Amino acid sequence: MNLERLPNEEKLTLCRKYYFGGFAFLPFLWLVNVVWFFKEAFVEPTYTEQLQIKTYVKRSGLGFLLWVAVLTTWITIFQHFRAEWGEVGDYLSFTIPLGIP
Amino acid sequence: MLFVPVTLCMVVVVATIKSVSFYTEKNGQQLIYTPFTEDTDTVGERLLNSVLNTIIMISVIVVMTIFLVVLYKYRCYKFIHGWLILSSLMMLFWFSFMYLGEVFKTYNLAMDYPTVAMIIWNFGVVGMICIHWKGPLQLQQAYLIAISALMALVFIKYLPEWSAWVILGAISVYDLVAVLCPKGPLRMLVETAQERNEPIFPALIYSSAMIWMVGMANPARHAEPTNQDTGTFCLISAYNPLALTMLRGVKLGLGDFIFYSVLVGKAAATGGDWNTTLACFVAILIGLCLTLLLLAIFKKALPALPISITFGLVFYFSTDNLVRPFMDNLAAHQFYI
Numbered sequence: 001m002n003l004e005r006l007p008n009e010e011k012l013t014l015c016r017k018y019y020f021g022g023f024a025f026l027p028f029l030w031l032v033n034v035v036w037f038f039k040e041a042f043v044e045p046t047y048t049e050q051l052q053i054k055t056y057v058k059r060s061g062l063g064f065l066l067w068v069a070v071l072t073t074w075i076t077i078f079q080h081f082r083a084e085w086g087e088v089g090d091y092l093s094f095t096i097p098l099g100i101p
Numbered sequence: 102m103l104f105v106p107v108t109l110c111m112v113v114v115v116a117t118i119k120s121v122s123f124y125t126e127k128n129g130q131q132l133i134y135t136p137f138t139e140d141t142d143t144v145g146e147r148l149l150n151s152v153l154n155t156i157i158m159i160s161v162i163v164v165m166t167i168f169l170v171v172l173y174k175y176r177c178y179k180f181i182h183g184w185l186i187l188s189s190l191m192m193l194f195w196f197s198f199m200y201l202g203e204v205f206k207t208y209n210l211a212m213d214y215p216t217v218a219m220i221i222w223n224f225g226v227v228g229m230i231c232i233h234w235k236g237p238l239q240l241q242q243a244y245l246i247a248i249s250a251l252m253a254l255v256f257i258k259y260l261p262e263w264s265a266w267v268i269l270g271a272i273s274v275y276d277l278v279a280v281l282c283p284k285g286p287l288r289m290l291v292e293t294a295q296e297r298n299e300p301i302f303p304a305l306i307y308s309s310a311m312i313w314m315v316g317m318a319n320p321a322r323h324a325e326p327t328n329q330d331t332g333t334f335c336l337i338s339a340y341n342p343l344a345l346t347m348l349r350g351v352k353l354g355l356g357d358f359i360f361y362s363v364l365v366g367k368a369a370a371t372g373g374d375w376n377t378t379l380a381c382f383v384a385i386l387i388g389l390c391l392t393l394l395l396l397a398i399f400k401k402a403l404p405a406l407p408i409s410i411t412f413g414l415v416f417y418f419s420t421d422n423l424v425r426p427f428m429d430n431l432a433a434h435q436f437y438i
Contacts, residue, residue: 001235001236001237001238001241002238014235021230024226025219025222025223026222026223026226026227027223028223028224028227029223029226029227029230032227032236032237032240035237036236036237071216071219074215074216075216078211078213078216079211082211082213092213092214092215093211093212093213093214094202094205094212094213094214094216094217095202095205095206095210095211095212096211097209097210097211098209099209
């Protein structure tokens with residue numbers, strides 16, 4: 001899929017769909033949105049739809065950073081307190097390391 | 102241009118094989134397509150069983166291919182779409198879940214279900230979007246390479262030793278037949294698609310240029326993008342692959358990626374040392390080179406498997422049995438050449 005060959009309205013629709021899709025617990029989708037449309041939103045010379053694409057890209061970026069913060073916090077908490085939580089820790093664990101409490 | 106993705110796929114497979122022991126452990130479980138066991142008493146029986154396994158596997162592939170061609174001919178597009186989506190779903194979610202689990206176990210890391218769920222959910226959904234709908238080209242290529250690597254790893258784990266080698270040989274022959282014979286299923290597929298001047302269905306193709314919708318079929322795969330304005334050169338491989346040299350780029354079917362990686366992966370798993378693996382890797386790339394050359398000369402659908410797999414097999418067996426003992430002996434006697 002090459003963005004250059006698309007007309008501007010379609011670029012906007014695509015960006016919008018990616019933005020709304022990211023709300024389904026998909027920070028990766030937001031990241032893809034930001035990276036893919038970054039040039040379109042900030043580097044290309046102005047065109048009508050560019051302002052809206054810019055807003056979508058910025059919001060996707062914010063959303064992604066928010067998710068990164070949440071996930072980092074959760075992972076840190078889990079890795080640190082897993083052993084102490086006993087049963088709950090085991091229940092939550094997908095893999096349990098051997099040899100370490 | 103195809104060398105980078107093929108190399109990447111093979112590197113991923115070899116790296117996994119060498120580090121995650123899960124994919125080299127044989128626990129007696131086999132695919133239903135290869136029911137005969139190789140745990141036999143005599144060499145003759147083992148050989149017989151591997152040949153029988155191959156016959157069954159190839160027949161399954163032939164039946165699937167013909168079924169797909171028939172479906173395509175009678176325009177049952179919805180069925181094909183559904184099948185492709187189902188198989189890519191399985192690949193992207195289930196197999197990557199297994200893979201992630203094994204990697205965590207190998208490196209002895211703790212991981213919790215919520216995080217894993219997030220990772221797999223994101224990986225899978227974005228993969229489905231990139232492959233079946235619209236997404237950035239590089240991401241699509243990366244996903245296709247990832248899927249091929251996962252599939253190759255599954256084959257390496259579940260195919261018994263000798264059967265795997267015989268199957269590789271047999272499928273190259275089938276490829277040759279299916280693509281070049283006038284009544285070959287894949288040839289008919291290409292011709293029908295060209296008559297109708299349409300992209301057949303989302304299929305398993307890696308393209309170094311864009312435009313095509315790509316998806317996946319499992320186990321029978323077909324690649325068949327037809328571009329309305331250009332290109333009619335194709336490299337087809339029995340198990341699906343189809344490569345089109347268009348003015349802009351080359352396309353190679355994912356089945357090709359998979360079988361190349363299976364060959365190199367098996368060489369890494371059972372071949373002794375890195376000499377064998379590297380030899381197979383080089384052999385496959387040389388084969389790919391030659392195939393692309395032939396494509397430029399003949400300008401029509403060509404099978405991508407035969408030349409590379411033949412070279413790969415020859416190099417594997419000769420390196421393993423001739424070069425390796427030779428090098429070991431030289432090293433043992435401190436004789437440098």
